[in-house]
Amino acid sequence: xxxxxTISILSILMLWAFLPAYGQKEKNTVFxxxxxxxxxNSPEGENSTAGKVLKSVTDILLTGxxxxxQPQYADAVRASIVTGLSRIVxxxxxxxxxxxxxxxEGEPAFxxxxxxxxxxxxxxxxxxxxxxxEKITNTYYRxxxxxxxxxxxxxxxxxxxxxxxxxxxxxxxxxxxxxKAMSNTLEWLTNRVASCYxxxxxxxASIIEGGEVKKEKKMKTAYIDLGAxxxxxEGQSFNVYTVKTIAGKEARTEIGRxxxxxxxxxxxxxxKVTKGSEQVKEALDKGQTLVVISR
Numbered sequence: 330x331x332x333x334x335t336i337s338i339l340s341i342l343m344l345w346a347f348l349p350a351y352g353q354k355e356k357n358t359v360f361x362x363x364x365x366x367x368x369x370n371s372p373e374g375e376n377s378t379a380g381k382v383l384k385s386v387t388d389i390l391l392t393g394x395x396x397x398x399q400p401q402y403a404d405a406v407r408a409s410i411v412t413g414l415s416r417i418v419x420x421x422x423x424x425x426x427x428x429x430x431x432x433x434e435g436e437p438a439f440x441x442x443x444x445x446x447x448x449x450x451x452x453x454x455x456x457x458x459x460x461x462x463e464k465i466t467n468t469y470y471r472x473x474x475x476x477x478x479x480x481x482x483x484x485x486x487x488x489x490x491x492x493x494x495x496x497x498x499x500x501x502x503x504x505x506x507x508x509k510a511m512s513n514t515l516e517w518l519t520n521r522v523a524s525c526y527x528x529x530x531x532x533x534a535s536i537i538e539g540g541e542v543k544k545e546k547k548m549k550t551a552y553i554d555l556g557a558x559x560x561x562x563e564g565q566s567f568n569v570y571t572v573k574t575i576a577g578k579e580a581r582t583e584i585g586r587x588x589x590x591x592x593x594x595x596x597x598x599x600x601k602v603t604k605g606s607e608q609v610k611e612a613l614d615k616g617q618t619l620v621v622i623s624r
Contacts, residue, residue: 356533357559361431361438362422363483364411367476369403369445396473398449402511406445406474409515413522414441418560418623419530432483439480439489447475450507469503472496472514478522490529494521527623532559534621536569539613540599547606548613550599551587553621558595565589566624567600569609571617584608587621 415422432438451471456464474496479488496514504510532555540550555561566588570581585605589598602609612619 357419357555358437359419359421360530361427361436362414362417362420363427363438363440364407364414364422364424365426365440365442367403367407367410367443367445369400369406369448371398371400395452396449397452397507398447399472399507399511400448402448402515403445405511405515406448406476406518409519410441410443410476410478410522413519414526416519416523417526417530418532420526427483438483440483440486441478441480443476443478445474445476447473448511449473450510453503467505469505470507470510471501471503472507472510472512473501474514474518476518492525494518494525496521532561532565532567532623534559534567536609536613536619536621537597539610542610543606546610548602548610549606550590550601551609551613552593553587553589553598553600554596555621556594556596556598557592561589561592561598563589563592566603567621568624569602569605570620570622571612572620581620584612584619586624 411422411424414420427438427440449472451473452468454466454468456466458464475493477491477493480490481488496517500517501510501514504513534553534555536551537554538552539548540552541548543549553567566586568583569585569587570583573580585608586603587600588603590601591599593599609619
């Protein structure tokens, strides 16, 4: 788990490193996204009949399960990624290439492509005995997917960010057919893509005014300068940070959390303070700058 967290932190730091090229004056910049090809690379040794038989036998001996590659789902994997990218608040996703002259010079945008390393199903068979002492055999399936998604500079073609999504046996559920298993796994993939890039491209806001106070010590509600025009929505959650400058760098300390209760306009929302109500009130009373970033 520590290794996974380290990789995620490094990915975010790498992403922050190139964002200034698009200008960070507007922290909620919307990016145009063009989704290109995803190449399916079948695992080595799986193309021959002998290789398939050998791997199947090995799987059964080691795990009791057998696996089967499903290259016919390559287009469905790509479609799941497109759907996930379409759920990113700060992305405007197009399935296909940008049209000529569609991008203005310097306009924030990415071209997306990638490589699919694995599409397969794992099969297990279970035999049970019913109340009549009759043996019943059932077969179950799980879908597995591994895909790398690249965000590229549309002008230079260089990769600005790369994320690998591995949908393993611990993610998907056992299903009664291969089709249901793959459908379940691809739904997981869509959600994983959306969650990843919404974290990497969060919405930023500020608390502009405190709201209802409970027992003079706790801030129950607050108003933020983010609304419908920014893609904010009711139920969206945010972390609250105090900010100070150290050696010219912005340092943040998390003190609480908010959840949007009501969108009041294009650039204002009413939020419920869900954590750190005393700390938020104290910071506001002291006139501290509070930064709000979507979770």
